[in-house]
Amino acid sequence: MAETRIRPAQDGDFDALWPILREVIRAGETYAIDRDMTRAAAFDLWMKAPHATYVAERDGAIIGTYYIKANFAGGAAHVCNCGYMVASAARGQGIAAKMCAHSQDAARALGYRAMQFNIVLESNQGAIRLWQKLGFDTVGRLPQVFDHPKLGLIEARVMYKWLVPDRAS
């Protein structure tokens, strides 16, 4: 299988990104994003609002994407948040793991010292296992926080990883 390459996203990539985002958004089963979100709003959410956005490419085709943004401001501005999406045809091939490892390096390069996932759904066990494997701790549990289209109200985890060796200020 060809090598997967991760690079910064450019505005022109959104034609290829939108089908990936749209499928995940319309399903409404993994992200706390409005299921009816328009393409223009998704462009703002994924490409404009974040601090940085990346795409994963293989054989010239975009098969995944992630963003990094500050999760808080002020005294907690050293904590970032990321979101990852993989094209359905490319799942189960380690693309999310590769993007998450890349995002931790990218976050450090941008000056962040920790990464927080605010709402990892209990139904998304694949993601939970992957984030655990990549060093994220479950630091919180939000009861009934997500109304899943098939499962009803379910719990989600808050997951967190300190990214730099020195924990001191």
Next chain:
Amino acid sequence: MAETRIRPAQDGDFDALWPILREVIRAGETYAIDRDMTRAAAFDLWMKAPHATYVAERDGAIIGTYYIKANFAGGAAHVCNCGYMVASAARGQGIAAKMCAHSQDAARALGYRAMQFNIVLESNQGAIRLWQKLGFDTVGRLPQVFDHPKLGLIEARVMYKWLVPDRAS
């Protein structure tokens, strides 16, 4: 002592609100808000971005304020977030408790079913005790999440309360 009345904020209230917000923001010891935030940005943050903003008045003077906004979108849009600030001269008089009780009613009226505080600093024991008393559970702990100007990197809690009797979907 005269009665404290809570009512929806109007744009014209911001002349009275800004000194309250400014003191809290500049101190940078309780909220994850940029300490150098301008008045215009604070207006957007407190008056425009939220779903609703309220003020607490006593003897015709504004002594406190709070906002309600959605904490998530999509499947978690039933969870709101609030922020409360009390003028330094009016602290220790139960104004925050009164605003939090009011905010829970207001949140229910706006259709929310849960309220989440994302970053309650461990140094802010008064707030932690108050939110506990008002029914909030500690559902998460974020290590080293806040760089306190006096204490360095400190932990914060995620606190959460279900607002409606029926937990079923």
